[in-house]
Amino acid sequence: MLEKLISFENKDTILVSYSMRGEELVVNEALKTRALPEGSYDKLLEFLKLYRDAVQLVIDKIWSIDEKLSWKKLYRLFYSDLMRLGFRAHHAKEIYINAKSLMNSAKSNGGRKPILRRLSDRIDKYDYKLDLNNMVLTLKLHNNYKVKLRLVTPKERVEKFRSWSNYELVVKYDGKSFWVSIYFKRIVKPLEPRTVMTIDLNFGNVTLAAYTLDGRRVRLKKLKTPHKKILTHKIWIEKIQKRYPKSWRFIKNVRKAIEKHGERIKNISWDYTHKLGDLVAKLAFKHNSVIILEDLEKLRENNKKDKEFNKRLGLWFYRRIQFCVEYEAEERNLQVAKIDPRGTSSKCPRCGGRLVGDGYRVLRCMKCGFIGDRDVTATINIYKKYISKHSRCGVSGVAPNAPKPDENPSGMQGNKNEAMTTES
Numbered sequence: 057m058l059e060k061l062i063s064f065e066n067k068d069t070i071l072v073s074y075s076m077r078g079e080e081l082v083v084n085e086a087l088k089t090r091a092l093p094e095g096s097y098d099k100l101l102e103f104l105k106l107y108r109d110a111v112q113l114v115i116d117k118i119w120s121i122d123e124k125l126s127w128k129k130l131y132r133l134f135y136s137d138l139m140r141l142g143f144r145a146h147h148a149k150e151i152y153i154n155a156k157s158l159m160n161s162a163k164s165n166g167g168r169k170p171i172l173r174r175l176s177d178r179i180d181k182y183d184y185k186l187d188l189n190n191m192v193l194t195l196k197l198h199n200n201y202k203v204k205l206r207l208v209t210p211k212e213r214v215e216k217f218r219s220w221s222n223y224e225l226v227v228k229y230d231g232k233s234f235w236v237s238i239y240f241k242r243i244v245k246p247l248e249p250r251t252v253m254t255i256d257l258n259f260g261n262v263t264l265a266a267y268t269l270d271g272r273r274v275r276l277k278k279l280k281t282p283h284k285k286i287l288t289h290k291i292w293i294e295k296i297q298k299r300y301p302k303s304w305r306f307i308k309n310v311r312k313a314i315e316k317h318g319e320r321i322k323n324i325s326w327d328y329t330h331k332l333g334d335l336v337a338k339l340a341f342k343h344n345s346v347i348i349l350e351d352l353e354k355l356r357e358n359n360k361k362d363k364e365f366n367k368r369l370g371l372w373f374y375r376r377i378q379f380c381v382e383y384e385a386e387e388r389n390l391q392v393a394k395i396d397p398r399g400t401s402s403k404c405p406r407c408g409g410r411l412v413g414d415g416y417r418v419l420r421c422m423k424c425g426f427i428g429d430r431d432v433t434a435t436i437n438i439y440k441k442y443i444s445k446h447s448r449c450g451v452s453g454v455a456p457n458a459p460k461p462d463e464n465p466s467g468m469q470g471n472k473n474e475a476m477t478t479e480s
């Protein structure tokens with residue numbers, strides 16, 4: 057089931073993971089928060105200890121058994137004993153599942169038999185009730201005891217989980233406080249893409265354009281890149297290094313100044329790429345698009361000789377943008393495809409002839425007279441490349457609505473350089 061797994065830690069959650077279940081994307085996220093028992097917590101502590109000792113007991117008994125233990129067998133061996141201790145049916149199940157997985161991981165690491173000290177128990181959804189409206193968690197304990205815990209976390213933090221399902225939680229006691237990690241799950245169904253989102257990136261700007269499968273453009277957006285700003289900092293670094301050609305590494309203040317500019321470059325680029333990734337994925341989600349990225353390996357081959365390209369824009373920036381786009385797309389179960397970018401900015405989208413510059417950011421075809429904005433033309437070519445490879449019956453391989461020669465050469469709808477904001 058786990059085909060793809062990305063996990064990372066962030067401020068709000070301890071763990072996010074993605075997996076594919078057939079065509080569906082399953083997003084798992086754990087909400088970790090402190091939990092304050094209402095009233096006495098003696099019974100809760102008693103339960104946690106009883107639970108831990110029961111897991112240990114099971115481990116002790118199965119440690120020396122060499123055969124494979126099926127759930128049926130575990131049930132036969134332990135179920136009635138655990139019930140006699142006062143556990144509920146699903147407590148018992150969690151206890152031997154837990155014991156088995158602890159044992160398996162210890163054995164596969166070649167380690168010794170685990171001795172449990174910490175109080176950290178897994179509880180099945182049948183044994184708790186979560187009330188997000190009132191931020192209250194009710195745990196069903198042994199011998200029909202119950203305990204209520206108040207979740208100590210801002211309400212906004214749980215807001216997003218309202219539409220998710222939750223299936224399991226872990227209760228911990230660290231000697232001072234109780235903590236719960238509640239596991240949530242969301243299933244994202246794949247959608248058949250209805251549009252193609254193309255991205256053309258060059259030194260000065262990024263152009264996003266969405267085309268329907270029959271070639272109508274439904275969205276066009278141009279954004280400035282931060283390259284001028286980045287370049288300014290680079291030039292500063294070079295200036296400083298030139299002034300102190302041999303010593304810059306060794307003079308503290310000089311080195312610090314260089315580091316400061318380097319830090320700015322890093323911040324600007326991360327900030328920008330995150331925002332762009334988010335924007336692309338949001339638009340793609342809204343227009344139900346497949347996102348087309350340029351194949352960077354091909355891009356490098358094509359531009360091998362172009363040192364100026366690498367120096368000015370840098371593949372690292374492409375890579376970072378792609379990483380952010382792919383990450384955000386993944387979260388929304390959007391398709392991403394790659395195309396060879398060769399020729400996308402030099403071929404006529406109408407007749408395949410060579411395009412030549414014709415004034416500021418405008419290209420003209422020598423053969424058929426096509427005129428178009430440089431960036432928009434690139435998006436048409438990217439779209440066509442994708443369609444010609446992926447077209448199915450009913451989808452034509454050309455863009456019938458490619459700009460006509462007499463169309464406004466800017467080919468733009470709306471503002472030329474819209475600020476980087478998402479529209480509602």
Ligand SMILES: [Zn+2]
Pocket residue numbers: 404405406407408409421422423424425426
């Ligand atoms: Zn042409």
